[in-house]
Amino acid sequence: MTPDLCLLCIILIPLAATGLALIHQGLGRSRSAAHAMLATLCSLAIAAIVFVLIGSSWMGFAGGLTHTLHLAGKSIDWLGAEPLFATSLTPNLTHGLYPAFVLAFGIFAAGLASLIPISAGTDRWRLAAICAASALFAAVVFPLFAHWVWSNGWLAQLTPLFGLPAFTDLGGAAVLNVLGGLAALSVAWILGPRQGKYADRIAIAIPGHNIVQVLFGCIVALIGWIGLDCAAAILFYRITYPEILLTVINAVLSASTGCLAAVVTTQLRYRKPDASLSANGWIAGLVAGSAGCGLVSPLATIFIGLIAGALVTLLVETLELRLFIDDPGGAISVHLGAGLWGLLAFGLFAPTTGSRPALILTQLIGIATLLGVMFPLIHILHRLLNKLIPFRVDADGDWQGMDIRELGAGAYPEFVVHADEFVPR
Amino acid sequence: MILIGNLLIVSGWLLVLASLFLLAGFGERFTFVVAGLLVELLGLTLTALRYRSLQRGPE
Numbered sequence: 001m002t003p004d005l006c007l008l009c010i011i012l013i014p015l016a017a018t019g020l021a022l023i024h025q026g027l028g029r030s031r032s033a034a035h036a037m038l039a040t041l042c043s044l045a046i047a048a049i050v051f052v053l054i055g056s057s058w059m060g061f062a063g064g065l066t067h068t069l070h071l072a073g074k075s076i077d078w079l080g081a082e083p084l085f086a087t088s089l090t091p092n093l094t095h096g097l098y099p100a101f102v103l104a105f106g107i108f109a110a111g112l113a114s115l116i117p118i119s120a121g122t123d124r125w126r127l128a129a130i131c132a133a134s135a136l137f138a139a140v141v142f143p144l145f146a147h148w149v150w151s152n153g154w155l156a157q158l159t160p161l162f163g164l165p166a167f168t169d170l171g172g173a174a175v176l177n178v179l180g181g182l183a184a185l186s187v188a189w190i191l192g193p194r195q196g197k198y199a200d201r202i203a204i205a206i207p208g209h210n211i212v213q214v215l216f217g218c219i220v221a222l223i224g225w226i227g228l229d230c231a232a233a234i235l236f237y238r239i240t241y242p243e244i245l246l247t248v249i250n251a252v253l254s255a256s257t258g259c260l261a262a263v264v265t266t267q268l269r270y271r272k273p274d275a276s277l278s279a280n281g282w283i284a285g286l287v288a289g290s291a292g293c294g295l296v297s298p299l300a301t302i303f304i305g306l307i308a309g310a311l312v313t314l315l316v317e318t319l320e321l322r323l324f325i326d327d328p329g330g331a332i333s334v335h336l337g338a339g340l341w342g343l344l345a346f347g348l349f350a351p352t353t354g355s356r357p358a359l360i361l362t363q364l365i366g367i368a369t370l371l372g373v374m375f376p377l378i379h380i381l382h383r384l385l386n387k388l389i390p391f392r393v394d395a396d397g398d399w400q401g402m403d404i405r406e407l408g409a410g411a412y413p414e415f416v417v418h419a420d421e422f423v424p425r
Numbered sequence: 426m427i428l429i430g431n432l433l434i435v436s437g438w439l440l441v442l443a444s445l446f447l448l449a450g451f452g453e454r455f456t457f458v459v460a461g462l463l464v465e466l467l468g469l470t471l472t473a474l475r476y477r478s479l480q481r482g483p484e
Contacts, residue, residue: 072446162445189476198480323473324480357455364458365441371465372438376431 005244006101006234012227013108017044017115019221023283024119024329026217027208027276031401032123034411039130040115046131047111047138052103055110057082059143061102062152062236074161076154080147098235105231106146109176110138112228116180119329120188121391124398127406129391136381137183145374146175150236155369158362165359167366168350170237171229171247171290173342178370179378181336184327186379190386193326195398203320206328211275218259218282225286226251229293243294250293251286254305258285258338261309269313277316280330281309287335288342292350300349307345308338343367426475433468437461 017040025036051059060066060080067079082088082099089100114134118125148155155167169175197204208214229247233239239247262281266274288308289301296304315333319325325332347356347363385391397405404410444457 074446189472192480324477355451358451361451361455361458364462365445368438368441368458368462368465371469372434372441372461375469376435379431 002234002241002244003097003101006231007104009227009231009234010101010105010108012224013105013112013231014044014224015220016224016228017108017112019217019219019224020112020115020119020283022213022217022220023279024122024331026210026212026214027119027329028122029206029401030209030412031403031410033209033403034409035127035402035406036118036122037411038407039118039125039127042127042131043115043118043134044111046134047114048107050135050138051107051110051143052086054084054139055143056086056103056106057084057143058140059102059106059146060151061099062150062156064099064151066147066152076161077152077157078148078154079144080151101235102151105235106143109146109172109228109232110142113142113172113176113180114138114183116177116331116335117183117187119331120184120327121191122328123194123402124191124393125187125391126389126393127402129385129389132385132389133183133187133382133391136385137179137378140381141179141183141374141378142175144377145179145370148369149175149366150232155366158365164365165352165354165362167362168237168295168346169291169343169366170233170239170295171225171293172232173287173291173339173346174366174370175232176228177287177290177335177339178343179374181332181334181339182370182375183378183382184331185325185336186375186382187391188325188327188332189379190382191326191392193324194328195395197326198324203324208276208328211279214276214279218255218279221283221286222251222255225255225290229290233294237294239294246298247294249298250289250296250301253298253301254285254289254308255282256285257302257305258282258288258309258312261285261306262313265310265313274313276330277313280312280316280334284308284312284334284338287338288345291339291342292346295351296346296349297351300345304342304345304349308341311341312338340367340370427472430468430470430472430475433471434465435468437463437465437468440464 021040058080065081066077069076114137147153158164259282262278263273285305312333315337347360440461444454
């Protein structure tokens with residue numbers, strides 16, 4: 001491991017969160033812009049605190065203490081067992097610097113993943129509920145799956161357990177993006193669509209209020225994503241210096257091809273490129289490329305990014321028009337859809353000395369675990385939480401906007417007049 | 426229907442897990458993992474259809 005480089009990469013990760021925050025508040029309505037940004041900050045803050053207090057213990061690290069389940073003569077490592085409150089770190093670094101690096105990385109990674117669902121709940125998800133959901137995510141959901149994949153849990157030990165290659169997620173396509181995307185899907189289902197989104201069962205476009213911020217957010221997210229991909233791959237897969245450079249190249253290539261694919265797809269479908277979908281294509285490329293960032297060849301990355309960009313435009317339309325899922329920021333399509341594609345693409349394109357079908361099978365097992373264990377867990381937790389702290393703002397708040405309703409002041413008090421403020425309700 | 430959908434999703438994963446523990450041949454495992462994934466997708470589809478009907482309101 002190269003500690004200085006790893007630290008630098010970890011420090012870059014908040015820029016990914018900044019980019020995503022700019023994107024989802026820009027794609028929401030102006031009347032909820034300040035609320036969206038504050039929700040992002042609160043989510044990052046709560047995730048950081050809860051992860052240090054609880055989540056880091058359950059995520060653990062490779063070589064650390066674990067809970068093991070004995071099943072059919074096999075030892076299944078299913079949860080970290082480090083002391084709570086990260087107390088093992090303070091007196092002396094018994095395992096060297098590695099646990100401290102994993103903790104520092106986990107703080108940002110848990111925060112980044114926990115803010116993805118805010119994008120799907122923009123304009124109607126209450127701040128208290130966002131904070132509570134972020135706490136649950138950073139305490140339970142993220143550490144559990146991160147342990148399975150990154151801390152030598154059972155998905156990383158498929159070779160000794162079942163004679164298959166280990167499930168691989170170099171940059172967090174599964175641990176951050178698919179988990180965040182599943183949470184976004186759950187939140188969108190529980191919240192239901194924004195008022196005025198569907199009239200007579202026809203979807204009405206509610207355009208984002210600041211597309212310039214959205215596109216700026218894409219550039220900022222690229223820098224953060226490079227840091228995220230490199231930090232995760234250095235920490236959990238010990239990639240070498242040339243592979244770190246390949247990670248940087250692949251991140252730029254996947255984002256570029258994702259964006260261009262979305263531009264071309266929207267040009268062909270709507271006769272003009274769509275800026276918001278193209279921004280989603282950029283992030284989708286980053287998400288899909290992160291699964292194999294330091295190992296997959298640039299040519300394969302270009303293909304992965306192209307498919308991700310085209311896929312996201314189709315998914316956004318399908319979710320909105322056919323499944324009646326109102327996802328203002330496109331989080332489900334971008335993080336869940338492109339993340340799953342990236343995981344599968346790793347199986348298809350990653351260099352391997354063993355059997356290619358076995359690698360694909362391993363990635364499918366990981367995908368099945370995400371859908372079959374993590375989604376029900378997230379959905380049950382969200383539904384229980386919704387009983388305690390109702391997720392959705394009341395009908396008046398929906399029209400008024402989350403800024404006035406929950407914060408008492410708008411983001412742009414002197415500049416914006418809402419066209420429908422005077423419409424009878 | 427949401428409950429049935431979620432049960433199907435979990436059942437799909439149990440199929441995948443069972444294939445790892447009980448089967449040794451690669452082809453058999455692959456078939457069972459794909460079958461498990463299809464059951465999960467069926468569960469997700471059922472859940473999605475139920476939420477869609479809730480959000481569209483009565484016909």
